[in-house]
Amino acid sequence: MKKLILCSFIACVMFACSSAKKANPTAAVSDTTKVTDTTQLAGSWELNYVAGSTAVDSLYPTKKPVINFDMAAKRVSGNTGCNSFNGPLMVTGHKIDFTGPMALTKMFCTGQGETVFLDNLKKVNTWSVSDGNTLNFIMGDIAIMRFTKK
Structure with missing residues (x-):
């Protein structure tokens, strides 16, 4: 009985392995394109618009926030208009996460x-x-912040 169960298990594993999907070479090209798009982020950017605020100049009277993207090190850093920040850059294609x-x-x-x-x-x-x-x-389909390249 144990041999029958073992043989059935091995047959299922072999079938599952043989039916795995093959890699799609065109998908790899589109992923590479997305990765190269992220090079547009590289460098320093200064805030010039925040949704729901009257004016950036009144919200940040002494110093506007700046955000810097180091694509090689996969790091983001900057200034909030008061304090400095830095952390890992989590970006895939046009998706980005600051949480x-x-x-x-x-x-x-x-x-x-x-x-x-x-x-x-x-x-x-x-x-x-x-x-x-x-x-x-962008949040959803609304631009909630805009920056100008420095």
Whole structure:
């Protein structure tokens, strides 16, 4: 009885292994294209628009937030207009995620600028670059933050 069960198990495993899907070479090309698209993110970007805010200049009177992408090291860093931050860059194609752990300095900040920046950053799920110098952070289908290439 044990031999019958063992033989049945081995036959099932062999059948499962032989019916695995083969890799699609065209899928690999499209994935490579998505990866090369992320090079558009590289460099420094300065915030110029936040959804729901009256004006970026009034929200950040002394220093506008900046975000930097180091594609080689897969790191993101920047300044919230008050404190500095850095962490791992989690980007695949045009999907981006800022919900992971980030290091943040803890200086006292006046106003709501830093809170608005960080809260909106966590809502972003995709990105796009238009005209080579405008970075859009998108939630769903709405651009909630825009940056200008520095």
